[in-house]
Amino acid sequence: MLKEMLHTGFGVASVIHEKIEEEVTKLEKKSKIKKDDAKSFLESLEEKGKEEDSKIKEHLKTTLKEIIDELGLATKDDLEKLKKELKK
Template structure:
């Protein structure tokens, strides 16, 4: 996977996450309950279940994004916090 493709994937993930808010889910459920046999309590339960599932999926996606960022950092040979700390300690030891 190219660097450009990875960065595009990160951007699209962020955009998608921003679009699906609790208010949006509530709005969808309100519309659904108006046009179906669903009670407000059933709609509330549906919203809570949907949000819980969304949180699980978001957590999994965040984990994938973190891994992708680690891979990008490795590919670009960027220094990590650990690398910088090790270098700092080595420099202090030489003084």
């Protein structure tokens, strides 16, 4: 379910990005915006998108770690420690 939500979010972001590019191209063709300004604007949007993506991923990792801790689930490290102890 989480994976599907992430895919939906990325899909929405992609559609919004495409629509913004279309509108900027229209403005550029109508000479209401300079080509360099349009390019700069789109690059700025892309950079902000990458920053937000990083923030979301970090927040998601933190949240999942908290949930795992609250549920008392074993982590990879926990299982590795247990394997080592069992081999002794």
